[in-house]
Amino acid sequence: MKCLTSKEMQQVDVLAFNAYHMPGEVLMENAGRAIIEAVISDLTKKDKIVVVVGPGNNGGDGFVVARELKNRGYDVTVIQTVTNDKIEGEAYVHLNIMQRFGVEIIYDFPEAIPYLHEATVVIDALFGTGYKGPMREPMQGYVTLMNQVEAVIYSIDVPSGVSEAIDSMSSVVKASKTITIEAPKITAYTEATAGYYGELVTISIGLPTGELDKISRSVWQSSDVRRTLIKRERFGHKGTYGHVLLIGGCADMPGAIQLSARGALKSGAGLVSVMIDRATRPFLQLPHEVMTRTSEQLSPQLLMNYQAIAVGMGFGLTEEKQVLFQQILTTNAPVLIDADGLTLLARDISILNKRQGPTVLTPHPKEFARLTGRTVEEIKTDPFTVTKVFAKEYGVYLVLKGAYTIITSPTGDQVINTTGNSALSKGGSGDILSGIASVRMMQDESIFPGLCNAVYLHGYASDVAVKEEFTAFDITPTDVVEKLSEAYRAFI
Numbered sequence: 387m388k389c390l391t392s393k394e395m396q397q398v399d400v401l402a403f404n405a406y407h408m409p410g411e412v413l414m415e416n417a418g419r420a421i422i423e424a425v426i427s428d429l430t431k432k433d434k435i436v437v438v439v440g441p442g443n444n445g446g447d448g449f450v451v452a453r454e455l456k457n458r459g460y461d462v463t464v465i466q467t468v469t470n471d472k473i474e475g476e477a478y479v480h481l482n483i484m485q486r487f488g489v490e491i492i493y494d495f496p497e498a499i500p501y502l503h504e505a506t507v508v509i510d511a512l513f514g515t516g517y518k519g520p521m522r523e524p525m526q527g528y529v530t531l532m533n534q535v536e537a538v539i540y541s542i543d544v545p546s547g548v549s550e551a552i553d554s555m556s557s558v559v560k561a562s563k564t565i566t567i568e569a570p571k572i573t574a575y576t577e578a579t580a581g582y583y584g585e586l587v588t589i590s591i592g593l594p595t596g597e598l599d600k601i602s603r604s605v606w607q608s609s610d611v612r613r614t615l616i617k618r619e620r621f622g623h624k625g626t627y628g629h630v631l632l633i634g635g636c637a638d639m640p641g642a643i644q645l646s647a648r649g650a651l652k653s654g655a656g657l658v659s660v661m662i663d664r665a666t667r668p669f670l671q672l673p674h675e676v677m678t679r680t681s682e683q684l685s686p687q688l689l690m691n692y693q694a695i696a697v698g699m700g701f702g703l704t705e706e707k708q709v710l711f712q713q714i715l716t717t718n719a720p721v722l723i724d725a726d727g728l729t730l731l732a733r734d735i736s737i738l739n740k741r742q743g744p745t746v747l748t749p750h751p752k753e754f755a756r757l758t759g760r761t762v763e764e765i766k767t768d769p770f771t772v773t774k775v776f777a778k779e780y781g782v783y784l785v786l787k788g789a790y791t792i793i794t795s796p797t798g799d800q801v802i803n804t805t806g807n808s809a810l811s812k813g814g815s816g817d818i819l820s821g822i823a824s825v826r827m828m829q830d831e832s833i834f835p836g837l838c839n840a841v842y843l844h845g846y847a848s849d850v851a852v853k854e855e856f857t858a859f860d861i862t863p864t865d866v867v868e869k870l871s872e873a874y875r876a877f878i
């Protein structure tokens with residue numbers, strides 16, 4: 387499923403009209419009908435439904451919804467926030483049709499207040515992707531009121547007032563459910579705006595899929611995991627499934643590398659090796675299946691034995707580690723860099739330009755801030771652009787971890803992950819993900835889908851864990867890794 391910016395949505399809309407000759411009135415009719423189908427099972431004839439419409443095409447969708455509800459015998463009133471002469475194009479066409487169906491329209495703010503207070507359902511068709519903040523009156527008053535009343539709020543396309551320009555955002559509708567048109571918009575997955583959406587439902591209005599397919603940003607779904615996850619074969623052997631090397635672990639942080647090893651083991655690696663300092667070895671309790679190497683043994687020849695390498699989990703930040711880190715990056719094997727590896731990388735990022743093999747970086751926003759010289763706030767404001775620019779500039783796969791992790795390829799393709807919950811916001815989760823990701827990038831269709839699968843399955847395991855057994859409070863990253871069994875079982 388694709389995920390679009392407002393601008394991309396508008397471009398597809400324009401193409402639908404110019405190149406495919408799809409009239410705007412038809413698309414609006416399709417939108418209204420599909421929205422009805424998405425909400426009708428929640429509605430009863432006893433509901434008092436109020437549709438709040440704005441000046442643009444989002445309001446036009448609202449006219450279609452109101453007319454069709456009226457036609458089906460529901461109690462529906464429209465609150466129109468602008469006068470008829472401010473409504474144009476296809477929205478005006480549908481305003482006219484709706485009026486002929488006898489839907490009552492309230493134009494006046496004071497008159498609208500009791501309607502909103504008595505409503506059991508409010509359909510928010512004030513603004514969609516054409517909104518530019520800040521919100522002006524009387525719209526601001528309507529948004530404040532909508533957020534105060536008891537009614538269930540369904541927003542059409544986006545919660546009104548949501549904007550990609552976060553600095554210009556003022557009042558925003560807090561929806562119970564958002565019925566988004568054709569594909570989710572990036573604001574559904576951005577920290578400042580996601581919370582307004584409530585439950586997210588996507589409907590199709592028949593826009594040309596050939597045009598949508600050209601968008602290089604999508605939401606990873608269960609069907610994508612099924613399509614790209616390696617199929618394990620009867621005649622496969624440990625060589626078939628690859629050998630991963632996990633490099634990290636120091637006396638202060640012996641746990642990190644153990645968690646990574648567990649993640650890799652529970653993800654089907656043919657062989658798992660861990661490389662640690664000789665002095666750290668006594669502190670480690672590794673699973674029986676894991677082999678060890680010491681960092682003193684590191685050589686280019688040794689690194690050639692592995693199909694994937696992950697470095698940085700509890701690695702340490704000493705001068706010696708910096709030297710070791712630079713040696714590791716000379717290998718042509720795929721290298722995933724996490725945690726302390728990212729801190730060492732930030733000291734001299736130009737080293738990435740010398741890499742011959744594929745490189746994967748898995749920062750959280752703070753680590754990414756260090757790598758880019760930006761603030762965490764800047765990254766969170768526009769995570770899609772900053773990650774894309776960085777991944778293309780340095781030719782890396784980038785996994786920006788967060789509530790909605792964004793995975794970016796060196797060519798700028800982007801995937802958003804929607805699995806996972808606050809159970810993962812704990813030290814150790816990232817170490818486990820590195821273990822899983824090093825296997826998935828080695829085994830799956832290719833590195834990019836492999837990374838997407840790793841993030842998806844890790845989140846899925848945590849979802850299963852909190853649904854079945856734990857709460858987000860008591861669960862530990864180790865508990866999550868044990869639920870990988872159920873995650874993998876769901877996709878084989």
Ligand SMILES: NC(=O)C1=CN([C@@H]2O[C@H](COP(=O)(O)OP(=O)(O)OC[C@H]3O[C@@H](n4cnc5c(N)ncnc54)[C@H](O)[C@@H]3O)[C@@H](O)[C@H]2O)[C@H](O)CC1
Binds near residue numbers: 517
């Ligand atoms: N994607 C599609 O193919 C379809 C989308 N539909 C719906 O149309 C909206 C987008 O419509 P658009 O007219 O471009 O924008 P809006 O309805 O969001 O509103 C624009 C409207 O509002 C005025 N305005 C903007 N900001 C403010 C403000 N701060 N205060 C006051 N007024 C403001 C602006 O001047 C315009 O007049 C999309 O979300 C879908 O819901 C189609 O119906 C089907 C095809």
Ligand SMILES: [K+]
Binds near residue numbers: 510511512541542543
């Ligand atoms: K809306």
